[in-house]
Amino acid sequence: MSNGKITIDGQVLDIVPGKTVIQIANDAGIGVQHYCYHPGLSIAGNCRICQVEVEGWDRPQISCKLQPSDGMVVHTQSEFAKDAREGTMEMLLVNHPLDCPICDQAGECHLQDYSYEVGQGAASSPTAKTNLPKNVPFGSKIVYDAERCIKCTLCVRFCEEVTETNELAMAGRSDHEIVIMTSQGEFETPYSMNIIDLCPVGALTSRDFRFKSRLWFMDFAESVCTGCARGCNVMTGGRDGSFLRMEPRENQAVNKWWMCDAGRLGYKAANVASRLEAPLVRNADGALVQVNWERAISAAGAALKGAPGDVLIDGGATLEEMALANDLAAAMGGKAKYAAATGEGDDFLVVAEKGANAAGAELLGLPRAKKASAASVVIVERGQHITASMRDKSGAVVVFAMDGEHVPDSAQVVFPLPSSAERNGLLVNCDGIVQAISSNTAIGPNNLADPIELIEDILGELDDGYDWRGRDGVLASIRALPAFAKVDFPAGYEAAGVGAGS
Amino acid sequence: MTAKVKLVKRRRSTFLDRLYFPAIVTGLGITFKRMFKKKETMQFPEERWTVREQYRGMPVLVEDDEGRPKCVACSLCEYVCPPKAIYIVGRELEDGNTVERGPAVFDLNMLRCIYCGLCEEACPEEAIFMSETYMVWGAEREDMIFHKEKLYELGGVRAQGVKKWKDK
Numbered sequence A: 001m002s003n004g005k006i007t008i009d010g011q012v013l014d015i016v017p018g019k020t021v022i023q024i025a026n027d028a029g030i031g032v033q034h035y036c037y038h039p040g041l042s043i044a045g046n047c048r049i050c051q052v053e054v055e056g057w058d059r060p061q062i063s064c065k066l067q068p069s070d071g072m073v074v075h076t077q078s079e080f081a082k083d084a085r086e087g088t089m090e091m092l093l094v095n096h097p098l099d100c101p102i103c104d105q106a107g108e109c110h111l112q113d114y115s116y117e118v119g120q121g122a123a124s125s126p127t128a129k130t131n132l133p134k135n136v137p138f139g140s141k142i143v144y145d146a147e148r149c150i151k152c153t154l155c156v157r158f159c160e161e162v163t164e165t166n167e168l169a170m171a172g173r174s175d176h177e178i179v180i181m182t183s184q185g186e187f188e189t190p191y192s193m194n195i196i197d198l199c200p201v202g203a204l205t206s207r208d209f210r211f212k213s214r215l216w217f218m219d220f221a222e223s224v225c226t227g228c229a230r231g232c233n234v235m236t237g238g239r240d241g242s243f244l245r246m247e248p249r250e251n252q253a254v255n256k257w258w259m260c261d262a263g264r265l266g267y268k269a270a271n272v273a274s275r276l277e278a279p280l281v282r283n284a285d286g287a288l289v290q291v292n293w294e295r296a297i298s299a300a301g302a303a304l305k306g307a308p309g310d311v312l313i314d315g316g317a318t319l320e321e322m323a324l325a326n327d328l329a330a331a332m333g334g335k336a337k338y339a340a341a342t343g344e345g346d347d348f349l350v351v352a353e354k355g356a357n358a359a360g361a362e363l364l365g366l367p368r369a370k371k372a373s374a375a376s377v378v379i380v381e382r383g384q385h386i387t388a389s390m391r392d393k394s395g396a397v398v399v400f401a402m403d404g405e406h407v408p409d410s411a412q413v414v415f416p417l418p419s420s421a422e423r424n425g426l427l428v429n430c431d432g433i434v435q436a437i438s439s440n441t442a443i444g445p446n447n448l449a450d451p452i453e454l455i456e457d458i459l460g461e462l463d464d465g466y467d468w469r470g471r472d473g474v475l476a477s478i479r480a481l482p483a484f485a486k487v488d489f490p491a492g493y494e495a496a497g498v499g500a501g502s
Numbered sequence B: 001m002t003a004k005v006k007l008v009k010r011r012r013s014t015f016l017d018r019l020y021f022p023a024i025v026t027g028l029g030i031t032f033k034r035m036f037k038k039k040e041t042m043q044f045p046e047e048r049w050t051v052r053e054q055y056r057g058m059p060v061l062v063e064d065d066e067g068r069p070k071c072v073a074c075s076l077c078e079y080v081c082p083p084k085a086i087y088i089v090g091r092e093l094e095d096g097n098t099v100e101r102g103p104a105v106f107d108l109n110m111l112r113c114i115y116c117g118l119c120e121e122a123c124p125e126e127a128i129f130m131s132e133t134y135m136v137w138g139a140e141r142e143d144m145i146f147h148k149e150k151l152y153e154l155g156g157v158r159a160q161g162v163k164k165w166k167d168k
């Protein structure tokens, strides 16, 4: 049974029960400006920027709350609708401080974007702007600025509806209305920083990212958080080799729109001062010295040849890396195993399994190393998976590490490992969903070799008949495994060129 | 086609020419005569050109009349600068400062600056100005990178202009 039709900007669209006009329009690719509407929260309808014209009605209507009815004709771009929105913009800007030069939101501010679009140069209100509290700490991670706030209540609704912890509330009235914390101190929820992304303006900004870089100098890449096995989809942002921030990306099957604070702030491991930037080989005096890649590869080959040994790989390594670790172990007559930490989980996103690709390792048939044991090769990205005692007791001669602090004394050859924000590859999350991490070239030291190439080169040293497969070949051999027969790979992963070569 | 070539015989130097002395005397004569005439050029560096206020010399940073450094490290000048002569790192100002943000590092590389004035034009705070300074030198490359302190020293105070943080 049809629910009737609605016409928006000339397009005749089906009415979907439970969807308001803005949702039907968005689904059809008709963008309607909105601030207080968010698909993951209840509808408040208080900012009034989403107003549209409905034929036969003499007042503009807010499309976020408007229930469609059969035969309704809506115009989003008519003079009447535009006029209504322009007026709303002017109202929103009456007390807005125009802090853009100091505001971290500049460049990703919806208010800024829309002002730019409808561009009204002057305000008609003769009164001075109100002064409200600025630079107010909301816990230790968030800074609130009441002057910039447009009172859309998205942040309040998030704490009410998503985390159900109610840390925020609206207080005051009229142009003295502000958001307050209902209790002193920290946020109870470990998901508090999501309100920074939700806030359409710069009223809520991150203490951690504060003033670190202007947005337009940064490069962003779509990736996956490796903080736990949930694998929340994220955007990584960096500049000049530094990893500056991470924010969630929508994926309804995994993290919806959110991510936890610990994951978001977990990027710092890529910025440590002890990051390894070049391959090292132990010389006759017992010191690790920098060499070029060729020397390091042949030294690794020489160190591993003829000595049976295992490979211990990080539970956050990619499927491709794990599959090659398996091949490397086979070439040495040993086996590959992975290590991953476990910790606390909750009933929302965070899971107890911390190995971002532990499920992938299980699919590949790698056993889980629970305690320290001997291994010739150790591939360690995050120190908490392959712990200090596991590294030191392994007696590993070839080590892939991100952080110089993670190199055991037994290492003869050390390869610098790019962080998960600098590598490409696939991870399998706790629900068996395969997701791609992708490299952000603005993060990390320059010219780090892809570990996939390095492991293949070492395999070439060990076996004269080794046939280099490249990332595509490795991926093809993973897909051919019976355990992966029913596993869906991200659409377009190879086609997008991420899988091609490296 | 064969080119027509006409050979010109060169006059050989005479004995007097080869002495050079008469030529030197003539030359010095002209110099002496000029010394007592009105000078046509400016006697730089003793004498210096006074430039107008609108002159587009080296960019500098200024303070307002209350002694507040005006730059808020918005980095718009860094963004707009065509030869990438400006490098800024922002920082949070001390507690209670209502401006909240200022530069921790403000480096201006005068080996790169092309004196285009776009930084001055882009600045929303009227904090950077093309000054009257047209003599910029350094013995080493390092000397040509001007840091924040030096830029404020050169800029001094500009009383007029926007002061939008005053009432915060």
Ligand code: SF4
Binding pocket: A148, A149, A150, A151, A152, A153, A154, A155, A156, A179, A198, A199, A200, A201, A203, A204
């Ligand atoms: S702080 Fe941001 S999200 Fe919260 S009400 Fe104000 S504008 Fe909306």
Ligand code: SF4
Binding pocket: A101, B070, B071, B072, B073, B074, B075, B076, B077, B078, B088, B119, B122, B123, B124, B125, B126, B127, B128
């Ligand atoms: S544009 Fe002006 S306020 Fe912004 S960083 Fe440059 S000098 Fe400072």
Ligand code: FES
Binding pocket: A033, A034, A035, A036, A037, A044, A045, A046, A047, A048, A049, A050, A051, A062, A063, A064, A065
């Ligand atoms: S988005 Fe509809 S009223 Fe705010």
